[in-house]
Amino acid sequence: MKHFLLSSLFALCASAALAVPVEELVSEQAADSLGVEMPEHGAFQITFQRKDYDEAELISAFWMDRTTGQFLANAVLPGGTVMRLQGLAVLTVPVTVPVRRMMPGEVITEADVQTIDMPHARIGVFALTDHDALVGKQVRRTLTQGRPVMAQSVTEPLVITRGDKVSIQFNDGRLSLSAPGRALDDGFRGAEIRVVNLVSNTLVTGVAMPGGLVEIVR
Template sequence: MKKVFAFIFGLMALSVPASAEMLSYLIEERVTEEFGFELPVGGEFDIRLVNVSDAEAVVVPDFWYDKNTGQFIANVVMEDGLKTRVTGLATLTVPVPVPVRKLMPDEIVTEADLQVVPLPHNRVGGFVLTTMNDIVGMEVKRVLTRGRPVMKQSVTPPIIVDRGDRVEIVYTKGRMNLSAPGKAIGSAAKGEEVRIVNVVSNKTVVAIATEEGKVEIMN
């Protein structure tokens, strides 16, 4: 089958005539069936057709598809009753946020720094961040290139409590709300644990960094 695909695509150039809209829809239905539950959230298909008749397609009774290459062969029944063979590409794409500019280490990523674009699914590996919420507000660790997917290891939650910072220690239990001055002896991003010295009692406690200059002792 792969040799057949290679032969066909070696002889023909891809084109998408206006009359191919219905056929593209039918091909997309068949490709979607091929993926079934494996189709990723937001996944769509970019359909490119070859040797399309001017007649409108009615049904696709036979269909062969290679998920690795996106190439397909389809037997198609046209509105005039004739059967024809159509080949082409059905590339699975998924929406992925990518930088609109080069971002340098220590920068904090904002929503304005990103745009969502469709990318071929086979280019989106397991380490690619696929939602805006995964990236916005993160601190850049490694240079982010314009238009390229953001890898998990390239960003990190920003540090909001740094070693040596003066912080407010908050303790809440029921209606009781206490606070005391403290000094961080470690660093932490939001939601992370950090060791703090209570400068009044001179005792060390473990607290959660909640915002810049504030930590909370959990019950």
């Protein structure tokens, strides 16, 4: 009798050790259903229509509508009982968004953004989700607080603005020349822009550099 009780106790302990939260089991199944399409830092937020038990040993059957996130699952409880689960699995990813409305011309700083979890379905194809892809960029189009930032809405910080007076520099290693000019385009560092040479009144193309310099490369 004692041996039987000990065996039963060990069996119960082993079964309890195998049990894990049902949210975790459903999340694993949902991620597996996406396969290679699962985002690197994606995670599922699970909600149930009804949940009578918090833990289970495994999911014996699983189905999910990848468009809506609705799922059905059979969860095996400790002891072998099968429980039917139904609910919603929402795929979320971390996204860096502005903490305030930002206007064109502003440069994005660390204090201007925060990273939040957002439903993957709400994020556009051209959204910049990474923190490092935003900090240091200059705003081209108004950014809305708490909304993903589209790639076309930001640019590298401008070092020259259209209409600026610039210094045109030419240096091929043997000859060095400079002349005053006026920029016809906006330009970030390294961008090609058009400039009018104010001495000869000719149009030239050069590379925008900090300090109002435009380098002519031959």
